[in-house]
Amino acid sequence: MVGADSFYYLGGILRAGKRGYALVHEPSVLRKCNVQPMVTFATCQICTGGQFREFFIKCVTAGNTNAIYYEGLYAALIIGVEESIRILQPNVPNHALSTLAVGIFYVCIGNDKEASKLFQQFAANHYDLRSDAIVEMGSDLEWRLTSFGAPYINRYGASFKFPDDKVIKSPRCLYGHDYTVDFEGSYKNCRLFWICGNISHIL
Structure with missing residues (x-):
């Protein structure tokens, strides 16, 4: 072609x-x-x-x-x-990075219900939300946004809302460990939460 x-x-x-x-x-x-x-x-x-x-x-x-x-x-x-x-x-939902990005952007604008749907689609079609792939893809998103001139002004800080429902729950470890390290139990969505936070911060 x-x-x-x-x-x-x-x-x-x-x-x-x-x-x-x-x-x-x-x-x-x-x-x-x-x-x-x-x-x-x-x-x-x-x-x-x-x-x-x-x-x-x-x-x-x-x-x-x-x-x-x-x-x-x-x-x-x-x-x-x-x-x-x-x-x-x-x-969405076939392209992994796009699906993850849309979910994160919904978190940024406070639409936690749509964010949860997107994260569930991502998990069903691509990778476990607790996997190393999440960290790698989060880094790719950050790098691309930075290369486009991300302003780092945290304009969505006030509206930021991570899902906390029966499927996607907010982590209980918001402070206290490196999110790139895998943890089980109440820590299982820590990686995704902090990636959302990092993306929100640079926008």
Whole structure:
């Protein structure tokens, strides 16, 4: 598939003329195009006013899973997490990072019931909420948000509300140990809680 390895390989096709331009902008190509190198090595260029912004948004519109994920995180900083949730919805529940991000963003705006639903979907489709994978994915979310220019102003501190229901319970160990260490019993959601707190803090 054209562009599946990296969007960089599309440059030569674009230079081939109108037919090349048309091929590159086919929805099937935009949907499968690997935008990760664009986001990782030219982050500012996918943001508003950037060189790759127009092409990147076309990938989002075409349903490119990774483009939707990155655009959702960018929107959380520029517009707000409510818009981010809307953008990320097409990826839920199949894309793990998007599903986790939406759950965390619901925590940030105080919608603990929706957050609980998303975390349950994440656990059913991807990883245990107490697993090492949660820590790794939380770190990825933080790093991506930081790379997009996260302001670290804790704008959602007042509305932050972690679920506390029959399925997803707030941890009873809010202070006193390293959340990257696995604990059982009342500590089982400590990792997820602190990841939510960290994300809220940097927004």
